[in-house]
Amino acid sequence: MEIVRPQSRRNFLSSSNDAVSVPTIPLYRSAPSLEVRLEEFESFAIDRLRVLKGISDGMSRGKKPEEMENLVKDLWKVNMRHQHASDVLNKDIISHFVLRLVYCRTEDLRKWFLSMESALFRHRFRVLNAEAQRAVMEEFDLPYRAVSNVEFESIKEKLGQVARSMGQPVPTADAIFYKVPFEEVPELVAGRKVLISQGYAYVAMNQIVSLVATLFRSQLSKTLILTNRKWTSSIREQEKHRLTPIVEALCSSYLGPDYSQSREYADISLKDIDQVAKNSFPLCMRHLFDKLKEDHHLKHGGRMQLGLFLKGVGLNLEDALAFWRAEFSKKVGLEKFEKQYAYSIRHNYGKEGKRTDYTPYSCSKIISSTPGTGDHHGCPYRHFSEENLRAALDRMGVNSRAMEDVIDKARNRHYQLACTLTFEALHGVPCDAGINHPNQYFSDSKKILQSKQKDSST
């Protein structure tokens, strides 16, 4: 890929590839030799990043396959269009290769990029028509042939068994199956979704996406390693003044859109909840959160206190269900969770029973509660022993000087003042209004962290 070199502008792809009009998916085998303007270099990449980020969010919310399909379709339509139809494909390819540079540089970045690009590819492949799918398969140069009629007859019964075990109709004689080494289709093997015999999996035409996506993934995985090698050995140095700053800025800004939203506090998504809990939850919520992660269970009082707080923080119902389900199912099982606990979560969100939209608990309500044995809710400054409070504050990162002040306030029953002091110690900023509500603690904390972020980036 050439980047603004003084050459005659020539569009490699549209001139040599007639398939532009057919909606197809490039396999990004090699970087195209075409010119890219620096602004496009960056803006295309950001557009693609928005798509990948959207996929990532969708996945962490546990969306179902068909929901994901629509999500990907929308994301693609919104972000990846181009005013010239002929440049749509170029934009696709350029943005991919730019992000490859951005995300090749550490193991974590590679992992994230790999799984998002694979998911994107999978969903794009799925919506192609049969002809286009076959074209992609041809481009992959798959060495597999369709199973012959004779062979089909010999295994027909077993293929039927597999289909029926998945609740699908029994394949007819004209159904196409590919005979593929089983290790090429791990996800079909894992789900017992294919017949496996003598080392070969019999993959039905409608399962071929799994094969193709696996191939795509493994090829991309290899090239990412190679790109990284190239990046560290030459590109980074060569492009020190031009591309390197862009590339390095791009990966840190993939969380960008979340912070740029000018709400009082941004919606939190499941993916960052751990980080957010660590940075911005008050001690009472932090404690419940940690206990939940540790025990995969909370008693009713704890569920109410934490659940309503999370709702106030911006966790929507769908995410809330996913969040509690993820923890509780480890302990009580999925079935019991759905029966016993899901109802009360929907209830909290006003979707069940008398449909009141409950509000999060305030400090005074929490302080006046009376937690019993096995309970973890309540106000730590009031309900913890001094020893436990010290340990908890220490875990939060309160330094020893501030700790004495906090303990002193707690001892004198100024619980909210103790919490305020903790807030100040952790954020390094005075909190004149004092803490009256856990959600106020949270939003103040977010504001401070955001402004700090801005300061450091400008």
Added chain:
Amino acid sequence: MSKMKAVLKRKSWFMRSFPQSLNVDIPATALLSHINRRFLPFPFRKFNSSFHFTISVAKQMIPQQEPDFNLNHLKLYYGKLFPFADLVRWVSYGNDGKHPGCDQSYLGRREFSFTLENDIYLRFQSFNNTLELENSVKEKSPVKIDIGPVYSVDPAKRYAYAQGENNVFAPVERELIFDIDMTDYDDVRYCCSGADVCLVCWPLMTIAIKVIDTALRDDFGFKHVLWVYSGRRGVHCWVCDGKARRLSNEQRGAIADYFRVYKGNENSHKKVSLTGAALHPFLATSYTNVLKDYFEKNLLTGQNLLATEERYEKILNMIPDESIASELRGRWQDSRRSSSAKEDINVVRWEQFKQLLQSGKHKAQGLRRCVEEIVFSFTYPRLDMEVSKHMNHLLKAPFCVHPKTGRVCVPIDPNRCDEFDPTTVPTLSQLIEELNYEGSISDIDGELNRTSIGNAITLFRSSFLQPLLKACKEEIENSYNLKLQQSKNSLGWLSSPKRGSALVPSPRAAWFEIQQNFLSESSDHADESPEGHFILMSDSCSAANAKVDKSAFLPEFDACL
């Protein structure tokens, strides 16, 4: 029955060992030293501070322990019986330096791990040949030897490669392994629990071997599958085909998931859930060929699965339709009086159960599946998934001695796994006794043949090692020829000498060299170390081994008596 036997055996041993152990009038110190000297395995030697404590430890623990497991015996075992050469030949996979196409560094990149007494772990040991392994094992006398993966570089030098951002130290090859442990079956066996096994519950392992072995061969097309008794309560499986060794973690996970039916959870009654209009062919075949028969003819009566209320309630709880469950409950509660003595009560009840669930009026899908679900819950193999999913998991080497039972981890022939009896597997003390007895009448046969481990090693060689090495040789040769062909085809091969092509001036000369190599190989055997080659050993173990000097171990052995 056999459990009774086992208990009796233990008891009689205990009585023999401590004839007056219940009389307090023997001097405490005398008894203590008696125990310490002869019977306490090494971990308990240090507990000599209090008489009371020592006795209580001895009472609880010793029956679980091999009475004569001690380091001197283990040393003797490593010195005289342990098949180092076979082990190394196996994990070298033909990379033994004889063929120009073989990978000289292969064995040296394999991780071995030793567990010494007092739980000292030595990880990332590596060896370049049999002798190095043998010397190290003899020197350290590990109570356990584990085999890990083949790494990209010598694991002993991993720190040297660990510098820089891109850590090149990573596992590159590993057998596909399975670990099946009886403790995972505790909710479906009533004869023993935890670490104990007996002949009543062992069939669960037999089932596991049959189901997994068949699928590995028929479904996945693997040929070189080694089954090993884990020494106490389970079995290990090593799939050694080249393709299996090179599987990625994801692919390993996929195979493990393919086998997974049992989804255990403490708080749900139903642990196996079979949905869909049909069973996947693998499950269907396992059910009709193995599970059903073992359930009905073996476990049902062996474990008395329906004999008492508590037990049949567990099964009735798995029926989704409460009315059917209560109908059966009613019948079974009454039948206690009227049941004929002739037929086994479990069988009678199971027939009633099947009849009711599979009869016309309850043909609803969920209920018909219910019979299968119950059979699966009580018989289907339960794998330790994590062991199979990751390349870098360690697994105990075959022929180790289990430190708690003293039993040798012998291979199991999957074709005759129903005949395998864990209670007759040779123990360390038995082997030493045989060695000593035979040694004293100076038999001319080799040690291996004279002791009961001989059969195990013969089985290892004939059913596993020989076919494996034959396949490995073919693979090495083929890939070597392919490389030669490629270097011949590419014009640049002369200018960029690779290891293979630089060695030989032309393909024809290379072929000549290969032939030379193979021709000379047969004569090599005779010159090799006598304990050496498997062909030699399996044909006639004897002559070479007879040369081994017995005087070296006899005094030592006497000393430990």
